[in-house]
Amino acid sequence: MPTKSPLGSKKIMAFVATEGAAQAKAFYRDTLGLRLISEDPFALAFDAHGIMLRVTGAGKAVIAPYTVLGWQVKNVAKTVKALLKMRVIFERYTGMGQDDFGIWNSPTGAKVAWFKDPDGNTLSITQF
Numbered sequence: 001m002p003t004k005s006p007l008g009s010k011k012i013m014a015f016v017a018t019e020g021a022a023q024a025k026a027f028y029r030d031t032l033g034l035r036l037i038s039e040d041p042f043a044l045a046f047d048a049h050g051i052m053l054r055v056t057g058a059g060k061a062v063i064a065p066y067t068v069l070g071w072q073v074k075n076v077a078k079t080v081k082a083l084l085k086m087r088v089i090f091e092r093y094t095g096m097g098q099d100d101f102g103i104w105n106s107p108t109g110a111k112v113a114w115f116k117d118p119d120g121n122t123l124s125i126t127q128f
Helices: 021-031 076-085
Strands: 013-018 035-039 043-048 051-057 067-072 111-116 122-127
Touching: 013 021, 013 067, 021 035, 021 043, 021 051, 076 111, 076 122
Parallel strands: 013 051, 067 122
Antiparallel strands: 035 043, 043 051, 111 122
């Protein structure tokens, strides 16, 4: 019988790297609307609907070539339009068949749109 992991019932937290705490703070707090919980020389901590997001200071942020953080939304088109008003720029990927707003209809039926934070981390919104 497998041993029960002590982490299976624990709350997860997320991390993204930043080279510029001031820009990251403005983006995650003011543009995306996350509540700033704390700020210290190591990281900015935000409440992302009960999940802690730590935007960690990095001398040189290494940006992953894939989505590092995403949100589930009820209406992706409505969310894209709201974020466009906040000056968020949505990514376009060759061959993805995205609509005029950058929304991709996946084979599973999910609708996804991608954007970047000030450091270039790829973020997404998805409607399932």
